[in-house]
Amino acid sequence: MKKTNILKDVVIPVFSLFLICIVFTLLLGLTNKATAEKIKALSLQAEAEARTKVLDTAKSFSEEKEKDGIVYYEGYDDSGEIVGYIFPEESKGYGGTIYMTVGINVDGTVHGVEITELSETAGLGMNAKNQPWFLEQFKDMGGKIGVAKNNPAEGEIQALTGATITSKAVTLGVNTAIESFNTVTGGENNG
Secondary structure (H helix, E strand, C coil): CCCCCHHHHHHHHHHHHHHHHHHHHHHHHHHHHHHHHHHHHHHHHHHHHHHHHHCCCCCEECCCEEECCEEEEEEECCCCCEEEEEEEEEEECCCCEEEEEEEEECCCCEEEEEEEECCCCCCCCCHHHHCHHHHHCCCCCCCCCEEECCCCCCCEEECCCCCHHHHHHHHHHHHHHHHHHHHHHCCCCCC
């Protein structure tokens, strides 16, 4: 029977693996620290671009505001009049949280919707971001919006084929933005 050298057969390999783990952990930490500011800046830039897309009638925007726990932005025309409000929203989709920006006109109708981040199934739920017709359905809608798999009635949008959960999640986010508009402005269609 072969005699085992504990130092050579156990301690040195375990210690080597421990050192490798420490080095990789330090490298990951340094990489995260080096890229965190850039990632944050890109995220803020994406949010700013989304605001201009969902409320393209606005020439400028307020700083972030908050009322009753609701975060929002006001959009202004050239004369400084409010033309709408922007609400960052999120809701739970099939593959995770869907982050979106919703622009609401002063009359309480949806001006635009932009999905800023989602991780849904490729070719199905991802179409919420990749198929412009889907988000365009929300334009000029107000009140409580519903989802239909086929032949949507007034006040409903057509669900994405094979992605009803994603469609309902986006619609929930838009409905939440409409409710937030009502809270912020003091009532429905307060324009």
